[in-house]
Amino acid sequence: xxxxxxxxxxxxxxxxxxxxxxxxxxxxxxxxxxxxxxxxxxxxxxxxxxxxxxxxxxxxxxxxxxxxxxxxxxxxxxxxxxxxxxxxxxxxxxxxxxxxxxxxxxxxxxxxxxxxxxxxxxxxxxxxxxxxxxxxxxxxxxxxxxxxxxxxxxxxxxxxxxxxxxxxxxxxxxxxxxxxxxxxxxxxxxxxxxxxxxxxxxxxxxxxxxxxxxxxxxxxxxxxxxxxxxxxxxxxxxxxxxxxxxxxxxxxxxxxxxxxxxxxxxxxxxxxxxxxxxxxxxxxxxxxxxxxxxxxxxxxxxxxxxxxxxxxxxxxxxxxxxxxxxxxxxxxxxxxxxxxxxxxxxxxxxxxxxxxxxxxxxxxxxxxxxxxxxxxxxxxxxxxxxxxxxxxxxxxxxxxxxxxxxxxxxxxxxxxxxxxxxxxxxxxxxxxxxxxxxxxxxxxxxxxxxxxxxxxxxxxxxxxxxxxxxxxxxxxxxxxxxxxxxxxxxxxxxxxxxxxxxxxxxxxxxxxxxxxxxxxxxxxxxxxxxxxxxxxxxxxxxxxxxxxxxxxxxxxxxxxxxxxxxxxxxxx
Ligand code: TEU
Numbered sequence: 001x002x003x004x005x006x007x008x009x010x011x012x013x014x015x016x017x018x019x020x021x022x023x024x025x026x027x028x029x030x031x032x033x034x035x036x037x038x039x040x041x042x043x044x045x046x047x048x049x050x051x052x053x054x055x056x057x058x059x060x061x062x063x064x065x066x067x068x069x070x071x072x073x074x075x076x077x078x079x080x081x082x083x084x085x086x087x088x089x090x091x092x093x094x095x096x097x098x099x100x101x102x103x104x105x106x107x108x109x110x111x112x113x114x115x116x117x118x119x120x121x122x123x124x125x126x127x128x129x130x131x132x133x134x135x136x137x138x139x140x141x142x143x144x145x146x147x148x149x150x151x152x153x154x155x156x157x158x159x160x161x162x163x164x165x166x167x168x169x170x171x172x173x174x175x176x177x178x179x180x181x182x183x184x185x186x187x188x189x190x191x192x193x194x195x196x197x198x199x200x201x202x203x204x205x206x207x208x209x210x211x212x213x214x215x216x217x218x219x220x221x222x223x224x225x226x227x228x229x230x231x232x233x234x235x236x237x238x239x240x241x242x243x244x245x246x247x248x249x250x251x252x253x254x255x256x257x258x259x260x261x262x263x264x265x266x267x268x269x270x271x272x273x274x275x276x277x278x279x280x281x282x283x284x285x286x287x288x289x290x291x292x293x294x295x296x297x298x299x300x301x302x303x304x305x306x307x308x309x310x311x312x313x314x315x316x317x318x319x320x321x322x323x324x325x326x327x328x329x330x331x332x333x334x335x336x337x338x339x340x341x342x343x344x345x346x347x348x349x350x351x352x353x354x355x356x357x358x359x360x361x362x363x364x365x366x367x368x369x370x371x372x373x374x375x376x377x378x379x380x381x382x383x384x385x386x387x388x389x390x391x392x393x394x395x396x397x398x399x400x401x402x403x404x405x406x407x408x409x410x411x412x413x414x415x416x417x418x419x420x421x422x423x424x425x426x427x428x429x430x431x432x433x434x435x436x437x438x439x440x441x442x443x444x445x446x447x448x449x450x451x452x453x454x455x456x457x458x459x460x461x462x463x464x465x466x467x468x469x470x471x472x473x474x475x476x477x478x479x480x481x482x483x484x485x486x487x488x489x490x491x492x493x494x495x496x497x498x499x500x501x502x503x504x505x506x507x508x509x510x511x512x513x514x515x516x517x518x519x520x521x522x523x524x525x526x527x528x529x530x531x532x533x534x535x536x537x538x539x540x541x542x543x544x545x546x547x548x549x550x551x552x553x554x555x556x557x558x559x560x561x562x563x564x565x566x567x568x569x570x571x572x
Contacts, residue, residue, distance in 0.1 A: 265321025
C-alpha cells in the first residue's frame, strides 16, 4: 500500500503513444507494435522513462481502440502478443517502462459479455451492464452521452435500455456487480504478470453512478445534457478503487494514473494520498477549460481566447493543493485535445519559441510530465479543410448533428473542429520529409499533418536549435534538480496578464521560472527584479550567459537557479 516518497514515477517523464499513428511496419497504413519497437532508440535518446500505450486490444472500431472486445489480446492490425512482448523487452532493455491503457468503465457492444447480456434478461451476464426500463415512452433519464444524443440505448429485443456514457457501441459496465470487478482485477493481473509497469485508467472516476439515474438540469438547447454530477466521483468510487488497490495493485511496484474529469484538488488529494490513496496520480481537466465558453450549452466545442491569469490560477490551485498531499500529472496535450502549441501558444511566426516556452511550463511544475507524441516536435493542429479527412467519431457526430441534420454553416462547424477536434493530434507521426512522412509505405489511415515536410523528427534531430533538443534538455534537467520534482511552488505575479513567474523552492536550491505568454516584448522593469545571483539554467532564446536580462522576447522562457534560499513565504 505504501508509496515511498522516492517513488520512481515522481521522477519520471512519460511519453504517450497513439499506436495507430506512431509507426507502421507492414505497409497497411496503420501504426503497429513492431513499428513502435523500431523507434525505441528515438524514445531512448529523447530521454523519456515511461511509455504509455493507448489501447492496442481488439476493439469494435468505433472509438480509436477505446471500445474493447477482448482485454487479453492484441488487435491484429497492431500485431501479436509476441510483438507486444518484444516491445516490452525492448523498453526494459533500455531502462524504460511500459504503462498500458485500462478501459473498464465500458466495453465494446461486441464484447462477448455484452453479446451474452443483451441476448436475454435472464442471461448470467445481464447484470454486467446497466439496464433500465424506459420512462413515458422515452429513455430512463435525460442523461446525455459524451458523443452527443441520449446516454441510453433502447434494446428492442428486451424492451430495456442500457447506459452508455460514450458511444452507443460502448455500453457501461455495472461496477456494483462483484463479478464485474473480479473480471477487471483478473485482467489487470494478466498484464501485470506479463511484466507491465502500470496502468493509465480511462475515465476511471465514472465507475460509480448515482442510484436511480436522476435527471439532470436540462441544457439550454440540448435535450440530453451531460449529467456529470450523477456519474463523476460517484458514491462508491473510492470503495471500488480501494478494493482494486488491495486486490491487485498493492502486489506490484507499478504506477497508476487515473483519468478524472471534473475532479477538484481536494478530491484528487484523497485519490492520490501517498499512504491511503488508491491511485498514484490523476489527470485533472481544469486547465483544459480555460479556453471554453462556459456559458454555452455545449462548452466542449467552443473556443474563446484564454486569460493567462486564469491559467495561472487553475494550475496554481493544483500545485499548492497537492503539494505534500498527493501527486499531479502534467499535460498540455493528448489524443483527445488539440495540439498544445496551437491551443496555448502561437503556431505561426512563434511556433518553435512558444512550443519551447510551453514545454518549460510542462517540465518545471510539480508532478509527472506527459509528452504526447509529436509535441516534442512542436506539431501544430492538422486543420483538415474537408470533413472527409476526419475519422474521429466525436468530430463526425458533431458535423452530422450540426451540419447534416441541423443545417448549420459547414464553415462555422469546421472552424470549431479546427480549434478543438481530436483528429488534430491523431495524425501520423512525421518521421521524415519523405513519402508519407516515413510513417508508412502504404496509404495512411488518416491524412498527414500538412506541415510534415518542415516539421518532422529527422529535421528536428538534425537541428540543435529545434524543439526536440529543447525537450531533451528539459527532461535531463528535471532529473538533475530536486527543486523541480519536490520543490514548493509560489506564483510571483498571479495577476499579470502575460508574465508567468514562479519559484520552485527546495532545501538548498531555488529555481525561478519566467515565461512570456505572448508575442510582445515584455519589459521586466517595475514588474519583477531578477535576484543578483540568478544563474540561467535554460532558456529558449539564447545560450546561458547571453540573455539581455531586463526584457523577455516573444514567448521567451527562462529558468534561473538561485542557490540562496529565502525561506520567507512568497518572496518578491
Ligand atoms: O476520454 C474521456 C473524456 O472524458 C474526454 O476527454 C472525451 O474524450 C471527450 O469528452 C470527448 O471528446 C477517454 C479517452 O481518452 C477517449 O479517447 C475516449 O474516447 C473516451 O475516454 C471513451 O473511452
